[in-house]
Amino acid sequence: MTTPITVMPTADEIGETVARRIVDQLAAAGRAVIGFPAGRSATPVAAALDRLAHEDNRIVDNLLVVMMDEYVTRRPGGWELLSPDRPHSCIGWARRNLLAPLHDLGLRETNLRAPDPNRPEAFAAEIRALGGIDLFLLASGQGDGHVALNGPGTARDAPTRVVELPESTRRDNVSTFPNLRSLADVPAYGVTIGTGELAGLSHSAVMLLWGSNKANAFDRIRQADSYDPLWPATIVHECRNALIYADEAAAQESEREGVS
Numbered sequence: 001m002t003t004p005i006t007v008m009p010t011a012d013e014i015g016e017t018v019a020r021r022i023v024d025q026l027a028a029a030g031r032a033v034i035g036f037p038a039g040r041s042a043t044p045v046a047a048a049l050d051r052l053a054h055e056d057n058r059i060v061d062n063l064l065v066v067m068m069d070e071y072v073t074r075r076p077g078g079w080e081l082l083s084p085d086r087p088h089s090c091i092g093w094a095r096r097n098l099l100a101p102l103h104d105l106g107l108r109e110t111n112l113r114a115p116d117p118n119r120p121e122a123f124a125a126e127i128r129a130l131g132g133i134d135l136f137l138l139a140s141g142q143g144d145g146h147v148a149l150n151g152p153g154t155a156r157d158a159p160t161r162v163v164e165l166p167e168s169t170r171r172d173n174v175s176t177f178p179n180l181r182s183l184a185d186v187p188a189y190g191v192t193i194g195t196g197e198l199a200g201l202s203h204s205a206v207m208l209l210w211g212s213n214k215a216n217a218f219d220r221i222r223q224a225d226s227y228d229p230l231w232p233a234t235i236v237h238e239c240r241n242a243l244i245y246a247d248e249a250a251a252q253e254s255e256r257e258g259v260s
Contacts, residue, residue: 138233
């Protein structure tokens with residue numbers, strides 16, 4: 001299948017477009033379930049959502065934020081989530097970029113969902129109970145195409161699970177979080193939503209690709225028309241009502257054939 005691609009001048013314009021869609025959904029339906037990646041890809045969306053919600057005086061107590069992954073540490077008898085106080089915590093990113101800015105409009109800790117590493121199989125059931133994800137924002141690893149923490153070789157229908165991060169994904173994450181100065185700083189394990197659930201439980205999805213470092217990811221995703229396990233972010237092509245948004249910097253190396 002062919003996923004529509006739109007190239008915009010800047011990441012801020014991408015953020016504005018996606019955030020407006022979220023605000024409009026809240027206005028029309030009174031509720032929105034939005035899946036977020038942590039890190040730089042979704043930061044323009046979070047910033048625009050903060051601004052637009054405050055401009056509209058939009059109460060967001062019915063915005064449910066679903067985080068796709070989190071780092072974990074092995075402990076006797078199970079797994080422990082990375083402390084949200086750490087700069088590279090995915091849950092911590094949501095608290096800093098979504099919960100804190102929108103607290104005065106009603107967004108609370110109870111609005112946040114994330115997979116439990118000790119009961120990963122329960123995440124799909126929790127999402128189904130919410131009615132699915134209205135819009136899942138996706139991002140691609142720049143070097144290996146991981147989506148959430150699904151690295152190269154992930155099966156199309158992989159479930160939510162704890163994974164050992166391949167070196168390629170850990171190297172990508174060094175550039176995602178500035179506090180991670182070397183590969184040794186990146187946790188070796190994480191809990192992640194599966195590719196099967198990204199495709200099966202999302203009513204719509206948007207792939208966010210911005211910055212010159214995402215030029216290779218843009219080309220790999222643009223050149224695919226279905227899921228390629230060597231570049232898991234191509235799961236976007238298997239998602240319903242999917243769109244790909246890139247900025248000029250990410251698209252500059254592309255031939256731009258078929259791009260609007």
